[in-house]
Amino acid sequence: MxxxxxxxxxxxxxxxxxxxxxxxxxxxxxxxxxxxxxxxxxxxxxxxxxxxxxxxxxxxxxxxxxxxxxxxxxxxxxxxxxxxxxxxxxxxxxxxxxxxxxxxxxxxxxxxxxxxxxxxxxxxxxxxxxxxxxxxxxxxxxxxxxxxxxxxxxxxxxxxxxxxxxxxxxxxxxxxxxxxxxxxxxxxxxxxxxxxxxxxxxxxxxxxxxxAPPHRATLRYALTRAFAYGQGPSQTAAAARDWPGVARWMAIGVAQAGVWGLASLALFLLRRPSRARAYDRLARGLGKVLWQRGFEPRLYGASLLKSA
Missing domain, CATH: 3.90.550.10 (Spore Coat Polysaccharide Biosynthesis Protein SpsA; Chain A)
Incomplete structure (x- = not known):
């Protein structure tokens, strides 16, 4: 079959x-x-x-x-x-x-x-x-x-x-x-x-x-995409007009950004490779807060034609 x-x-x-x-x-x-x-x-x-x-x-x-x-x-x-x-x-x-x-x-x-x-x-x-x-x-x-x-x-x-x-x-x-x-x-x-x-x-x-092709296998690209991933829960709640849900995800994002922002700074000063993961979590937290139109990274569609 x-x-x-x-x-x-x-x-x-x-x-x-x-x-x-x-x-x-x-x-x-x-x-x-x-x-x-x-x-x-x-x-x-x-x-x-x-x-x-x-x-x-x-x-x-x-x-x-x-x-x-x-x-x-x-x-x-x-x-x-x-x-x-x-x-x-x-x-x-x-x-x-x-x-x-x-x-x-x-x-x-x-x-x-x-x-x-x-x-x-x-x-x-x-x-x-x-x-x-x-x-x-x-x-x-x-x-x-x-x-x-x-x-x-x-x-x-x-x-x-x-x-x-x-x-x-x-x-x-x-x-x-x-x-x-x-x-x-x-x-x-x-x-x-x-x-x-x-x-x-x-x-x-x-x-x-x-x-991952070379133009994507960069810290900048990964963190931009991590920010976009972080926007997902807030945007999904907003699309459903679940405003308490949006507020909850934004609050979670503020907490994540605060904790991982401090961790990122400490790991940067120590030059630890693990700072990349801290940057990632910081980016995802910021994405939950800055989910609105205008903050959305253009990672797909027409924007790919220049690099594909």
Whole structure:
């Protein structure tokens, strides 16, 4: 039964896209379940199409090209979804490479625990020249969770996930395109799913590697993204007009910024490598406070065209 589609959004990263695609083609245990691998090309110029057409000739499963010419992460995911009717959707990012049992582990976990969304762990990979920030950056681009497969209380991001379409991805365009330039489209999706009583799971063996390109493997980029992550809870509460919730998250942010601001200063004076993690927590705290329009970093969509 071919009931799974793998969707890979991409933007001008054909080398890493090819690596991601070949890692999906190597999913021997689960390949018979895959109805299509969909590449959602977010480049207005359609730069991924020649690669997809070349690989499609010998691909072990159907390889579909879907053009999403308006740059934006939510738009790309919606266009990818529109290209398939599969009831189960696996998301893999174009800078990730799946381990050989990645998809099988996600599918097994979904059956075992019956979650609407299942996430897997990510190993962060960064270039060799990142110096004292290497450990922090590898952790930042990675993702760890429980040692065993099972239900979890909170969601992670869309990269390396399996979703039940009927419950987790309702409607023709479930990702909010208002988040195209700033990201956070998965925060809004999962907040709505949680409100409907959705359940989340963790597949401990569904490993992928995420390879951060040089222009992203910097402390400045990571802290900017950490600030954006910090904005997520406050923005989600504001979108729901939950003003007491906004006030609570802002208060948490003030406390985090105060504690980690002092820790950052001390670790900076001591020149400890662990100061990068303190900066990260400081940035997330500030994000909870400065969540309003005008403070949102532009990390996705059109802003990526210059660096992709």
């Amino acid at each position: 071919r009931d799974v589609a793998v969707i890979i959004p991409t933007l001008r990263r054909t080398d890493s896209l090819e690596r991601a695609l070949r890692s999906v083609f190597a999913q021997a245990e689960a390949l018979e379940r895959v109805s299509a691998v969909v590449v959602a090309d977010n480049d207005p110029e359609g730069s991924a199409e020649p690669l997809v057409m070349r690989l499609a000739a010998d691909a072990p499963v159907a390889l579909t090209y879907a053009h999403a010419p308006v740059p934006g992460v939510a738009t790309a995911r919606n266009v990818g979804l529109a290209a398939t009717y599969a009831p189960l959707i696996a998301f893999l990012d174009d800078d990730e490479a799946a381990s050989p049992r990645w998809l099988a582990a996600l599918l097994e976990a979904q059956v075992q625990i019956g979650a609407d969304v299942v996430f897997g762990p990510i190993r962060g990979r960064v270039p060799a020249n990142t110096g004292w920030t290497t450990d922090y950056l590898e952790a930042f681009f990675g993702r760890t969770g429980p040692a065993e497969t099972g239900l979890v209380d909170e969601p992670w991001g869309c990269g390396n996930s399996l979703m039940v379409r009927a419950t987790a991805l309702p409607g023709p365009a479930p990702f909010d395109t208002a988040a195209d330039q700033t990201g956070g489209e998965d925060d809004k999706l999962f907040a709505a799913l949680s409100a409907r009583g959705g359940r989340y799971g963790w597949a401990a063996d569904a490993w992928v590697d995420e390879f």
